[in-house]
Structure formats: structure tokens, C-alpha cells
Amino acid sequence: MATLMDSKSAGFAFSAKLGATRAILRAFGLFGDPFTRLLQGRTDPYPLYEKVRRRGPIHRSHLGSWVTGSHELGSRILRDRTLFLNRTQGGVPGHEMMADIPWNSSILGLDPPDHTRLRRLAQPAFGPRMISKYRIQVEKLCHHLLDQAATRDSFDLIEDFAGPLPLLVIGELLGVPEQYHERFIRAGRKVGPVIDGVKSLKMAREFRAAVDDLDEVFTELIALRAEDPGDDLISRLTTAHGDGKLTTEELLAFCTVLAVTGFETTTNLIGNAVLAMTGDRTQWNLLLDDPDLAPRAVEETLRHDSPALQAQRVPHQDIALAGHHIRADSSVVVLIGAANRDPEVYDDPDRFDLTRENPAEHLSFSGGIHYCIGAPLARMEGETALRVLAQRLPDLRVAGPVRRRSSPVISGCTRLPVTGKAA
Numbered sequence: 112m113a114t115l116m117d118s119k120s121a122g123f124a125f126s127a128k129l130g131a132t133r134a135i136l137r138a139f140g141l142f143g144d145p146f147t148r149l150l151q152g153r154t155d156p157y158p159l160y161e162k163v164r165r166r167g168p169i170h171r172s173h174l175g176s177w178v179t180g181s182h183e184l185g186s187r188i189l190r191d192r193t194l195f196l197n198r199t200q201g202g203v204p205g206h207e208m209m210a211d212i213p214w215n216s217s218i219l220g221l222d223p224p225d226h227t228r229l230r231r232l233a234q235p236a237f238g239p240r241m242i243s244k245y246r247i248q249v250e251k252l253c254h255h256l257l258d259q260a261a262t263r264d265s266f267d268l269i270e271d272f273a274g275p276l277p278l279l280v281i282g283e284l285l286g287v288p289e290q291y292h293e294r295f296i297r298a299g300r301k302v303g304p305v306i307d308g309v310k311s312l313k314m315a316r317e318f319r320a321a322v323d324d325l326d327e328v329f330t331e332l333i334a335l336r337a338e339d340p341g342d343d344l345i346s347r348l349t350t351a352h353g354d355g356k357l358t359t360e361e362l363l364a365f366c367t368v369l370a371v372t373g374f375e376t377t378t379n380l381i382g383n384a385v386l387a388m389t390g391d392r393t394q395w396n397l398l399l400d401d402p403d404l405a406p407r408a409v410e411e412t413l414r415h416d417s418p419a420l421q422a423q424r425v426p427h428q429d430i431a432l433a434g435h436h437i438r439a440d441s442s443v444v445v446l447i448g449a450a451n452r453d454p455e456v457y458d459d460p461d462r463f464d465l466t467r468e469n470p471a472e473h474l475s476f477s478g479g480i481h482y483c484i485g486a487p488l489a490r491m492e493g494e495t496a497l498r499v500l501a502q503r504l505p506d507l508r509v510a511g512p513v514r515r516r517s518s519p520v521i522s523g524c525t526r527l528p529v530t531g532k533a534a
């Protein structure tokens with residue numbers, strides 16, 4: 112893939128543009144614009160979300176984007192298929208410099224009718240029959256990963272458990288054979304972090320190399336499945352490709368996007384759940400006493416510390432929202448993390464509470480036509496992981512300094528040392 116980062120001078124131009132983007136963010140941040148400050152990255156964005164909410168249901172940031180932290184309005188915007196188009200990567204520093212980022216041509220970046228066509232092709236892979244088929248495999252994988260990690264005095268929950276689990280599951284879902292696992296995982300780990308924004312020329316180059324590597328892996332697998340189809344998603348999509356239902360570019364982008372979206376987010380769901388519940392023993396003990404609370408633990412984690420923090424839409428005509436005139440083609444950002452702690456909807460929203468009675472639907476899986484296709488899989492992986500952790504490691508607790516991401520888009524830990532040994 113030839114890109115603007117290939118030559119030395121193009122690399123210089125890329126770095127200069129990245130530096131300029133950062134300087135603009137810093138300058139507007141100094142004026143106190145909460146959205147600009149959020150884009151600079153925060154390990155705890157919630158105080159800034161509060162400031163966003165104080166500016167009313169929706170306001171215009173210094174960068175020109177319209178921003179809402181309201182649950183009611185955010186939910187309406189995400190679900191409105193008549194007014195809004197999806198433009199996924201806007202607002203994230205550095206993405207505008209990577210126009211050929213693969214998810215722009217995937218369902219994440221498309222609008223109907225192309226979006227509808229692609230989504231229909233993948234939907235059956237996430238249906239109830241497939242999810243219950245994967246459940247047993249996920250449980251086995253959880254035990255297998257803990258057999259290796261939990262023999263040590265302490266281990267990193269992200270590196271040794273919550274990270275590999277979703278990648279292996281997606282590998283299974285896509286039908287990546289074992290001999291490709293190492294390459295797939297290595298490339299997946301390099302591609303995933305770009306959801307956060309492109310932070311350096313080195314990161315951009317590594318990302319490019321990893322996308323090329325994933326493309327190569329998928330190209331080989333597509334050729335294999337064309338000859339010998341199985342019950343996996345690559346086979347399904349390859350057959351559809353053969354029938355002319357999707358282009359080669361769409362097929363490759365789809366596989367890459369599934370590898371990226373299903374990996375980072377689910378890792379963070381598991382990490383965020385463990386961090387919240389082991390930080391408040393009463394919550395962890397509730398789960399130990401009643402493992403059937405695992406689905407609730409997943410929902411409350413999604414609400415309280417959503418792995419996905421924002422989504423963007425673009426109105427295709429002038430519209431009025433909460434008394435403001437919003438021009439066609441403006442960027443409208445829904446701060447999912449803020450909406451999930453909207454005091455108009457949730458009592459005591461900053462508290463993690465497994466017994467919460469009104470889990471009004473959080474926005475962590477977005478809404479409307481782009482509602483996360485992997486939600487049933489993520490929920491099942493989260494529930495299964497928490498059940499197995501509670502069963503195997505009832506004394507689970509944090510055992511060292513935790514490192515959190517400071518991303519405007521993704522919330523989670525990059526390091527979460529834990530121990531299962533009794534205190």
C-alpha cells in the first residue's frame with residue numbers, strides 16, 4: 112500500500128502536520144474548551160464530561176464540532192437514520208492524515224445502501240446459534256489462559272488474559288487457522304491502538320505495516336476458503352464475494368475492521384469490570400455470592416466505564432437540535448461516556464452499582480443502524496470471563512500500579528497487574 116509516509120520528505124510533512132494538530136489542540140484547550148481538552152487525552156475524562164453537560168444539551172466546540180453529553184439527545188442522534196450519516200474517525204487527532212485507513216471503507220464508515228448490504232452479510236455470524244456455539248469455546252479459552260497465568264504470584268490481566276481472549280475468539284469467528292495465529296495476533300495488536308489516534312510517525316508506519324500484513328493473511332485465507340469453505344465468517348464473505356455481493360476492497364476492510372473493533376473494546380470491557388469490582392470488594396463479593404450477576408456486571412461496566420467513549424455523525428441537511436441551527440456536513444459528536452453518566456437518567460451516576468435497578472439502555476454499543484454488530488459476542492465474552500475469574504480466583508485483587516489509557520475514544524487499562532493469591 113503506497114502511502115504518504117513512504118518517503119523521507121513525506122514522513123517529515125506527516126510529522127509536521129501531527130505537531131500542528133497537537134499545537135492547535137493545546138491552544139484551544141488553554142481557552143478552556145472542554146471538548147478540545149478531551150481530545151488531548153485524559154485518563155479520567157469524567158470531570159470534563161461534567162463541564163460539557165454544563166454547557167447545555169449540545170454546544171459548539173472551538174474546533175467547530177457540535178458536542179453532546181446528554182443521554183436523551185445522544186440517543187436520538189445515533190438512532191436517527193434519516194438525518195445523519197456516519198463518519199467514524201473525525202475528531203480524533205491524526206486520522207485525517209490517513210485517508211486510506213481501512214475502516215473508512217468498511218461498514219463502520221459507510222451509509223445505506225452499502226452499509227445495509229454489508230451488514231446483512233455478516234449479521235448471521237453474530238446470531239444466537241453462533242453465540243451459544245462460541246460460549247463453550249470461550250469458557251475453555253478462559254480456563255486455558257488462566258492455567259498459564261494464574262500459576263504465577265501475579266500476572267497482568269490485560270497482557271495474559273483480557274488481551275489474548277478476544278483476539279483468539281475473533282480468530283475463531285473469522286476462521287483463522289492455528290498456523291496463522293501468531294501473525295494475526297501480532298498484526299492485530301499493532302492495528303488496534305490506532306483507534307486512539309495516530310500519535311507519531313513511527314506508530315503510523317507500524318500501523319501501515321501491520322495492515323499490510325493482515326491484508327496478506329486475509330488474502331491467503333480468502334483463497335483457501337474459496338477452494339474449501341467452512342462454517343466461518345471468512346467463508347461466508349468469500350462466497351458472497353464470489354457471487355458479486357461485495358468487492359475485494361470491502362471484503363478485506365471488513366475482515367480488518369472485525370479484527371480491530373472486536374479486540375480492543377472487549378479487552379477493555381473485561382479489564383474495566385475487574386478494576387471496578389475489585390476496587391470495591393462489596394461488588395466483587397456480590398458476584399462471588401451469585402455468579403448469575405455476571406450479565407449485570409457487564410452492563411454496569413459498560414455504563415460506568417464504557418470502552419467506547421464517542422461516536423460521530425454528520426447531518427446531510429441543515430437541522431435544528433435543542434434550539435441550535437446545525438449546518439449540513441457539520442461534525443456532531445456524541446460523548447457516549449458522558450451520556451452514560453447523565454444524572455437526568457441515572458441516580459448517583461458515578462457509582463458502580465451491581466444492584467442498580469434502572470439500567471436504562473447505555474449508549475456504549477451506539478444505536479440505530481450502526482449499533483454494534485458484535486454486542487452479543489462482547490456481552491457473552493465479558494460474562495464468561497467474569498464467571499470464570501470469580502470461580503477460579505475468588506481472592507482476585509490489583510497487585511501493582513495500574514496504567515490507564517488517556518484516549519478520547521477508548522477507555523481501558525494498558526497494564527493491570529493482579530493476583531489471585533489470598534491476602
Ligand code: HEM
Nearest residue numbers: 218219372373376377380419422476477481483484485489
Ligand atoms: C465491549 C465491546 C464493544 C464495544 C463497547 C463496542 C462498541 C461499538 C460502537 C460504539 C459501535 C458504533 C460506532 C458508531 O456508531 O459509529 C460499534 C460498531 C461496530 N462494532 Fe462494536 N463494540 C464492541 C465489541 C465488538 C465486537 C466483539 C465486534 C466483532 C467481533 C464488534 C464489531 C463491530 C462492528 C463491525 C461495528 C460496525 C457496525 C455498523 O457500522 O453497522 N464490536 N461497536
